[in-house]
Amino acid sequence: MPKFGMLIDLQKCVGCGACAIACKTENNTPDRAKGQTFNWADFIYKTEGKFPKVNFTTMPVLCNHCTDAPCVQACPVTPKAMHKHKNGMIIHNQERCIGCRLCQGACPYSTQDVDKDKAAYSVISFNEADSKPHGFYRDTTEIIKGLTASGAQVAQKAGDTPPHRTLYKHSDYADVRRPGVVEKCIFCEHRVLKGEQPYCAASCPAKARVFGDLCGQKGGGKTPQIPGELFSKLAAR
Amino acid sequence: MDETEIYWHLAEKLKAKGFDNLYNYYSKEFKDPETGKTPANAEEFAEIAVKIMTKPVWSPKEPLKGDKLEGWEDFKKKGIYNSEPYKFKAHWGGKFGTATKKFEFYSETLKKALGSHAEKHKTTIDDILQTSGYLAKGEQAFIPHYEPPKRWGSDQEYPYTFIDYKSRLNREGRSANATWYQEFKKVDVGDESWDDVLKINPADAAKLGIQNGDTVKVSSPTGIIVVKAKLWEGVRPGIVTKCYGQGHWAYGRVAAKDYARSTPRGGNNNELLPDDYERLTGSTARNGGYAGVKIEKA
Numbered sequence: 001m002p003k004f005g006m007l008i009d010l011q012k013c014v015g016c017g018a019c020a021i022a023c024k025t026e027n028n029t030p031d032r033a034k035g036q037t038f039n040w041a042d043f044i045y046k047t048e049g050k051f052p053k054v055n056f057t058t059m060p061v062l063c064n065h066c067t068d069a070p071c072v073q074a075c076p077v078t079p080k081a082m083h084k085h086k087n088g089m090i091i092h093n094q095e096r097c098i099g100c101r102l103c104q105g106a107c108p109y110s111t112q113d114v115d116k117d118k119a120a121y122s123v124i125s126f127n128e129a130d131s132k133p134h135g136f137y138r139d140t141t142e143i144i145k146g147l148t149a150s151g152a153q154v155a156q157k158a159g160d161t162p163p164h165r166t167l168y169k170h171s172d173y174a175d176v177r178r179p180g181v182v183e184k185c186i187f188c189e190h191r192v193l194k195g196e197q198p199y200c201a202a203s204c205p206a207k208a209r210v211f212g213d214l215c216g217q218k219g220g221g222k223t224p225q226i227p228g229e230l231f232s233k234l235a236a237r
Numbered sequence: 238m239d240e241t242e243i244y245w246h247l248a249e250k251l252k253a254k255g256f257d258n259l260y261n262y263y264s265k266e267f268k269d270p271e272t273g274k275t276p277a278n279a280e281e282f283a284e285i286a287v288k289i290m291t292k293p294v295w296s297p298k299e300p301l302k303g304d305k306l307e308g309w310e311d312f313k314k315k316g317i318y319n320s321e322p323y324k325f326k327a328h329w330g331g332k333f334g335t336a337t338k339k340f341e342f343y344s345e346t347l348k349k350a351l352g353s354h355a356e357k358h359k360t361t362i363d364d365i366l367q368t369s370g371y372l373a374k375g376e377q378a379f380i381p382h383y384e385p386p387k388r389w390g391s392d393q394e395y396p397y398t399f400i401d402y403k404s405r406l407n408r409e410g411r412s413a414n415a416t417w418y419q420e421f422k423k424v425d426v427g428d429e430s431w432d433d434v435l436k437i438n439p440a441d442a443a444k445l446g447i448q449n450g451d452t453v454k455v456s457s458p459t460g461i462i463v464v465k466a467k468l469w470e471g472v473r474p475g476i477v478t479k480c481y482g483q484g485h486w487a488y489g490r491v492a493a494k495d496y497a498r499s500t501p502r503g504g505n506n507n508e509l510l511p512d513d514y515e516r517l518t519g520s521t522a523r524n525g526g527y528a529g530v531k532i533e534k535a
Contacts (some may be wrong), residue, residue: 016405017424031416045423046410047471051438054470056426136416143496 002213003088004187006201008060012208015058022203023062026188028165028176029125031133035113036125040185044120060209061109061198063123063185065090071124074106082182088214089187093172097181101126104182129180137138137161145163187211241286242279254378261285270296271309294318344379351378370514387526389511390458395529397441399457399476401506404428410482413502414489425480427469433483433503434467437532442466445532452535455504457528459511462535477530480507 007215020041023029029038034050044059069090075082081096082103082108103124104110111117136153142148153234155161161176168175170190192211196202201209248260267276267285270292271525276282288309294301295312304320306312314429331338351362358365363374373382388398392436404425406418413419423430435455437447446492447453449468454461455477472478484505506524513526 015424015426017421020421024417032420039420043421043423045426047469048428049470051440051470051473056471143490148490148496 001086003215004192004211005065005088005214006187006198006209006211009208009210010059012206013058013060013204014206014207015045015060016207017043018203018235019060019200019209021177024197025164026166026191026199027186028134028162029183030162031136033135034128035115036127036185037114037122038125039121040123040125042121042123042181061121061123061213063090064109065185065187070108071103071110074102076100085189087189087192089189090184091172091186091189092182092184094174094177094181095172099126099129099180099182100181110184122175124182124184126177126182127177132179133177134162239280239283241283245276245279245282258429272508279343291318319326342380343376348379382529387513388529389485389513389526390529392529395457395531396408396475397437397477397530397532398475399455399506399509399528399530400476401481401510401527402478404480404482407480407482410486411488412493413482413485416491419491419502427467428480429467431502433464433479435464435477435479435504436467436469437473437477438472439468439470440474441477442468445534447534454533454535455509455530456533457509457511457530459525459528460508462506462508464504466532479504481524 020043023041024039027040029040032038041060041062043092044061046055046057046059048055065088067088069082069084071082072080072084072090077098079096081093081098083091083093101112104112104122104126107124109190110122111119112126113123114120115190126127130140134155137151138161139151140153142150155163158164166175166191170186173183173186188196188200191198198209198211201211244259245263246501248263251257252260263276263282264277267289268274269283269285274281274285276285291312295306295309295318301318304315304317304319306315306318310317313393328334333339333341334386335344336342336349348362351365355365362378366373366378370387371378371383374530389395404412404422406412406421406424419431422428422432427436428434437445442448447466447468449466450515451466452463453466454463462484483503484501484507486499486501487493487496491501494500509528509530510525511528513522514520515522
């Protein structure tokens with residue numbers, strides 16, 4: 001049984017945003033709303049120092065699929081909605097989720113409202129119970145009546161909400177989440193089970209994100225591997 | 238839709254308003270080179286236009302040295318004509334397209350061209366060079382030499398050099414109408430999401446009495462924009478910088494701050510940049526020259 005992990009080589013990452021945008025493309029996440037970012041992958045940027053001795057730091061952030069995850073501990077339902085799969089991934093089951101948001105509170109990388117807390121990011125986001133997701137593509141307002149299109153019209157003509165929806169099936173989570181549940185990075189398990197990389201890792205132009213089996217075991221020939229020497233080299237830094 | 242079709246539609250609309258010259262030209266003068274048929278609609282017009290323009294490759298007078306095409310349908314299917322590949326050193330040995338037929342470090346070709354141009358206008362080569370904005374005089378003009386970049390606006394009146402640059406998320410100028418673009422605008426080093434900021438070094442800002450987030454009026458010899466200032470150590474004192482593609486007011490509801498009122502989200506760098514040209518070739522300088530600006534609190 002593989003134990004999956006991801007390494008991000010910060011020497012290679014320049015903060016271009018490709019991973020964050022790729023994730024939104026693959027997982028059909030909506031736009032920022034009501035203190036929720038819906039950016040399962042995000043960035044923190046820091047400028048420090050005084051010209052000409054200035055440092056600019058890029059830090060990609062995402063769910064860390066913690067070994068001993070506080071979100072799993074906090075999840076109050078039985079069986080847990082937020083749970084760890086045998087392959088090490090922290091997966092969210094939307095059927096069992098009651099939308100209590102204790103996971104958002106427990107997670108050290110999340111907050112229940114990024115605006116109130118002036119937080120740069122939150123890896124877990126919540127879909128409001130009283131509104132459908134993807135408000136932008138359900139909005140019917142015509143900015144200029146009889147002349148401009150609305151998001152809803154675009155979605156209707158494209159035949160889906162969102163119009164660019166990536167369809168996938170998975171045992172625990174849907175490709176577009178319903179109201180009243182949280183959502184977060186699921187390591188693209190729906191891709192990994194087919195032998196593909198998570199979409200962020202596949203999209204990084206610098207190959208800074210390395211995903212694979214930490215144990216280096218071959219899982220039926222389909223499991224992506226982290227090359228053994230790369231793993232020990234990075235772990236030794 | 239092919240862009241050529243738009244002109245047909247415009248012609249139809251103009252005809253409906255009583256101006257039929259363009260429609261008459263398109264519908265009568267554009268004849269299919271194979272059948273002689275004239276276009277009845279936009280799609281036919283676009284295809285005939287492309288057929289006329291590309292006839293030298295799909296129906297050449299003499300056989301061409303590149304790809305062999307069996308007429309228009311073959312060209313349409315293949316989608317490309319490749320000319321004969323260049324054989325290495327084919328132009329060597331006295332076959333360069335220069336006045337001496339050789340590679341020229343000292344350009345006899347340029348000397349000849351400028352000389353005849355000067356004679357035609359009853360002036361000197363140095364005068365031609367100066368009028369064209371070059372500082373080189375005499376023999377120096379014909380050999381590779383340094384020319385300083387041309388900055389519009391004096392250092393005294395326009396003390397800050399304005400550097401216009403491309404966001405990581407832009408292709409050309411029309412990328413701002415996507416929510417994900419706005420959300421991840423922060424990937425541009427020093428920039429802010431859902432905003433357009435002019436980056437100023439804090440030392441310069443202090444001299445100008447500008448605080449972070451202030452609205453500032455930026456003026457160049459060409460024009461003015463009003464934009465938010467961001468104090469940032471990552472920009473050199475004496476330089477101010479901002480992404481292009483931010484001043485859209487009619488592109489869409491995301492790119493504009495208020496589409497109904499035509500209020501842009503940010504500043505349009507094109508207002509500041511002068512249009513300028515390289516006078517010997519006539520090429521446009523990319524987005525004009527570069528300009529100095531003066532900055533005041535708005």
